[in-house]
Amino acid sequence: MVCKRYFPPEQWSVFQQQIESQIQLQTIGYSVLGVPLSAVTLGFGPKRILMWSQMHGNETTTTKALVDFITWFLAPAQGDLQHKLTLCIVPQLNPDGAKVYTRFNANGIDLNRDAVVLSQPESIALRGLFDSFAPDYCINLHDQRSIYAAGVNGPAASVSFLAPSADENRSITPARKIAIQHIVALVKELKPRIPYGIGRFDDTFNENCVGDTFSRLGVPTILFEAGHVPEDYQREVTREYIVEAYKIVCRNILKEPLSYSIEAYFDIPENTVEFVDVLVSGARIKNKNQIIENQFLALQYEERLKENTIHFVPKMHSFGSSPIQRAHRTIPLASALSEFVFEFKAEKLLNRQEFDVLFPENQYFIE
């Protein structure tokens, strides 16, 4: 199933119908707008893994990867895993957000800050499933933005992981230790297959985050962040890396206890904010009535849903006389003009009061 960045509930339903005879389907609650929240159970083994994706509706890569992973898991060749593992998967915890491509649910709440208060029906449904399914492991699935590097001056963070803290001191609790060892194993196995960066996310404790709460409750929890691969804005390459990661975790759970060191986890480069999407060289910029020549103009894409497609709209991030921002792509002004002419016009990037980007005269008509 080839997918783009937009992966709404209807698309998941098409897949789910294809596997219906091979899975157990459960409705664990309803979204704010009344959409059933489905959990899919596969396998019948003693080790129980709870996975949930798209709690942030605009984070689709890990859901697309679930399509491939579930297909793989259900194949006869995986008979051994099916007998040893039971997977309970919520593919889209936030279907309302998935539909309109927003991080938040229909009440405008970030479900990953609602783990203690449980003010939203989606949060209550996930917590109810956690309590009833009683997982041995949790896998918390997200996308991260294209701004991250794996370590200072590192490559783009194409995948990142986190073993969420269980307390303010970020103690290595028994559950967290298991999650940490799985992440070390993941990075070791993924590294030869991924020519970009693999990062570690900040582990500041916030019990409002679901992973932190489940970690505090003593269940090893691994947070996945599907990240950016240069030129792969549909995240179909990242999707393949995530599928690989799912398979690795499943296999490694059967190899426990793992013997990796805690230090190896903290050696994984931490994510840093370093990238913009595009850097335009040779821009003329009008800043408060002063015209500055030969600037580097940093553009960051904003993702907008229009007619069932995500459009990547360039927005001004910053500018300067040297290329201080690292960018996934650097292009001269002429290329930027031809590539983004419609977006520039539509977004009135040219007419902003403080930062007018001026294009060479006669080359471009400023409205």
Ligand SMILES: [Zn+2]
């Ligand atoms: Zn997220």
